[in-house]
Amino acid sequence: MHATTPKRALAGLALVLAAGAAPAADTPVQLPGARQFDMAAEGSGPRYRIFVSEPDAPAPAAGYPVLYVLDGNAAFPVAAFLARSVASRREVTGQAPLLVVGIGYPGDADFDVAARRRDYTVGVAEPGAAGREGGAERFLDFVERELKPRIAARHPVDTQRQALFGHSFGGLLVLHAAFTRPASFTTFVASSPSIWWNGRRVLDGLLQPPAAVPRLQLSVGALEDTPPPGRLSPERLALLAERSMVGEARALATRLQALPAWQGRFAFHEFDGENHGWVWLPALSRGLQFFLDQPAAPASGARQEDAS
Template identity: 65%
Template sequence: MRYLSVNILAGLVLAAATSPARAGSEPAAWSAVVLPQAQQLDVEAAATGFRYRVFVSVPASPPPADGYPVLYVLDGNAAFPVATFLARSAESRREVTGLAPPVVVGIGYPGADDFDVTARRRDYTIGPDDRSDAATAGGAEHFLDFIERELKPLLAARHPIDRKRQALFGHSFGGLFVLHALFTRPTGFTTYLASSPSIWWQDKRVLGELPGLIASGISPRVQISVGALEDNPPKGNHPPEVRALMATRTMIPAARELAGKLQSLAAFRDKVVYHELAGEDHGPVWLPAMTRGMQFFLEQP
């Protein structure tokens, strides 16, 4: 009888702890959600005057002897909360896995939108002259300069960072930008994570930059991923002209071919992974791509 009473009491305590608060006990006002271990800062690029919102999450655990690894994610307004959750998960398992959790840096734009369509097209695409006034497109070189010359020094001055373990993640136009950075500045990062890269841009112009990477003799680690459903007929009520345009912008064949080309090179043979993610379309595929990319990056030898 005593045993039953103790269990009944325990059940009542648990029920009270998990029951919704009554109206009279609710707080006076709702408060904004705070992302753990995260800060943000709006920064103006010195060379262009373009404004960026920089999100940073730093592990709570002490840095390794060489500093924290760093993961930079494009489309930071949307991608940063996901990436920093993955980083916190990695930190909670570090004693078991032995993997050091990263600093996560999200590069986004002022405002409440998850994706700034105009700004990302301006910053992530390449053009005939990337150093021209790239107000609408073709500004990848300007944006890469901002990351290398302004953002990285800003972060290194505040946090202990391992310069030998830095990764860049981007999706769609962001994936195109990741490939451009890989081909033209392969020492900028040690891991390049290209999710559904828009290789089709300007008749696959970015592939013309690949010989520069090969000639450099530098071989970073690379992940290229696409959704297995990306080249299926688009869902929704799109006009015929839009459907026809989308049919010319296939994603899978070019990504698969590029990954195979890199894997065939001796210097890249064990450094390139390619994923065709089952059941995934272009829009949401960046989520599993980032999950796999985080693991691929943290397992860097």
């Protein structure tokens, strides 16, 4: 055996120290308890990316309540965090741990503009746009007939406690589902719905009162009809004026509050200081609370709140 010379020993020590001082390699960020998979709708339909967050806590006897969130690429991480917070405080609040399912699209974009216009809109608003818009019924069929059974086969779910959240065009879809498929979810959370779309066609669903009225939260940001001065062209301002968000939400809230069937099952929030781009965050948080709260006893008037 040959003895190590001082020079070789110092060189080896320098290599060790250099390796120890080198920065650690970056690794992808992961959400605790989260999974994702892609699936295509039957009949060579569109492909969707499905995100699932299952709590560490054991499921209640009836199964986990389930919150489905549209625009899952963007909304799922926020909803999953809120659900983990609920689970961590269940011994204090008594609220059941929650399963979250995000419905998104393949790719890294937070919002797939073309796909959400195709899937979330009610009827075709522009000539020649068939296939590019108005696919709400096909999308809801996919959720009900394909996605829900797949989630139920993988996780213990409470089929009597399921909610749907969506914002903007997603909020439009939520309203359409609440009015035309009220039994598909027990709670609907519509954030800043695009009620103006296609001549307010979504409101046609109110012509026939449902046999069983679900719970519905409607919300809007108080600043959505007040764009920042000097930043938009006159053409853009005129377009926004035709697509009122606050006025339409208020009018719908007034209409629902006057219908006996919705008494005690409807909540409206107009969030002070919030614009269209940010308001979905408090809407989601408040909607989760609305979903997990036990249904209120029928009251003489529906609840309306302004929140900051």
